[in-house]
Amino acid sequence: MALEKTGQSFKTMAITINGNGTLTGVSVGGLPDGIVDTDMLAANAVATAKIADDAITDAKQNLSGTAKAWVNFAAGDASIRDNFNVSSVTDHGTGDYTVNFSSALADNDYAWFVSAGRGGNQGVIIAVQDTTDMTSSAFRLTTRNTSNNKEDFTHVCAGFFR
Amino acid sequence: MANSDTRFLYTDDDGNLCIVIPADNTDLTLNQIKDKDCPSGKTVYIVDKSAIPTDRSFRNAWTYTE
Numbered sequence: 001m002a003l004e005k006t007g008q009s010f011k012t013m014a015i016t017i018n019g020n021g022t023l024t025g026v027s028v029g030g031l032p033d034g035i036v037d038t039d040m041l042a043a044n045a046v047a048t049a050k051i052a053d054d055a056i057t058d059a060k061q062n063l064s065g066t067a068k069a070w071v072n073f074a075a076g077d078a079s080i081r082d083n084f085n086v087s088s089v090t091d092h093g094t095g096d097y098t099v100n101f102s103s104a105l106a107d108n109d110y111a112w113f114v115s116a117g118r119g120g121n122q123g124v125i126i127a128v129q130d131t132t133d134m135t136s137s138a139f140r141l142t143t144r145n146t147s148n149n150k151e152d153f154t155h156v157c158a159g160f161f162r
Numbered sequence: 163m164a165n166s167d168t169r170f171l172y173t174d175d176d177g178n179l180c181i182v183i184p185a186d187n188t189d190l191t192l193n194q195i196k197d198k199d200c201p202s203g204k205t206v207y208i209v210d211k212s213a214i215p216t217d218r219s220f221r222n223a224w225t226y227t228e
Contacts, residue, residue, distance in 0.1 A: 054189075073183075076218060077211075080166060080185045087188050088199045091181040092174070093222045100199040102188050138199075152218060 068110065069101050070159040075116065075143055075152040095150030098133075098140040099158055105136045110162040116143045116153040124153060169211050170196050171226050172204040179224045181214060 015025040048056065069085035075097065080089055090098040112134070114126045123146035133140035139160065145151045165184035174180050184195045192208075200206045207226060215224070 071185075077183075077214065077216065080183060080187075083185050083187050086185050087190050087195045088170075088182050088184045090199065091183065093178050094218065100182075100195075102185075102190055152221075 065161070067159045068105050068162045069099070070157070071099055072155070072157045073097075074154055075156045076154060092140075093150070095143040095152055096140075097142075097156070098138050100138045101136075101160075105160065105162050107162075108134045108136050110134075110160050112139060112158065112160050114141055114156065114158040116156045118151075118153040118155070122146075165192055165195070167211055168192055169209050169214055170200050171207040171209060172200050173226075174201075174204075178222065179226055183211075 015023065017023050067084065069083070071083040071086040071089065072081040073079060073083075073089050074081065075095065077091075080086070085102045086099055087102040088100045090100065092098065112128075116124045116126060118124070125144040125146065125148065127142045127144060128134060128140070139158070141156075141158065142150055143153045143156060164186050165188070166186050168184055170182035170184070172180050172182075182195070182199050184192060188195070190198070196206060196208070207228065209226075
């Protein structure tokens with residue numbers, strides 16, 4: 001085996017090659033980058049702290065059965081309290097909003113769950129105006145009172161599963 | 163300045179003033195959100211959120227002029 005000079009310093013250490021060809025005593029950190037392939041890692045060897053945030057986000061979005069996006073906003077001024085995979089909420093008018101996804105969903109066959117409240121025992125109806133309002137990149141909804149008139153509610157929560 | 167301090171305004175084909183409220187918890191920049199969530203071909207105004215009235219009694223009658 002020949003060691004190629006890489007400009008790194010090597011500490012003195014014992015390197016053992018046993019009878020079945022297994023090499024031990026080599027520190028990964030002392031070798032050039034990229035020498036460890038994925039299939040060389042032991043199961044569970046990489047902690048989430050070692051994975052970039054973008055990779056974790058991608059994994060969440062590709063995992064079946066989890067929310068691909070969710071948002072909690074105040075319908076009055078559409079201020080967004082918190083969200084996942086939502087870039088913005090569009091206020092089209094009283095009780096009329098579009099949730100815009102940061103990353104598009106796989107298609108528009110996702111399941112959506114929306115709830116709204118304004119305090120007290122007042123009813124609310126959630127409506128999707130038209131099938132064209134459900135796209136892979138956005139979801140338009142209206143919040144209405146029990147008289148079917150559009151109305152702003154203090155809490156609107158929406159989740160999207162695929 | 164947080165994304166949510168900014169609002170994008172445009173008028174849709176029905177004459178309604180639409181207000182886009184950017185999310186803070188996103189990797190997208192304000193420009194990326196504007197390009198993605200505001201329709202192309204429309205004039206989009208960028209305003210501070212303080213410019214938006216808090217009284218929404220006549221929300222559907224709102225218009226915007228610079």
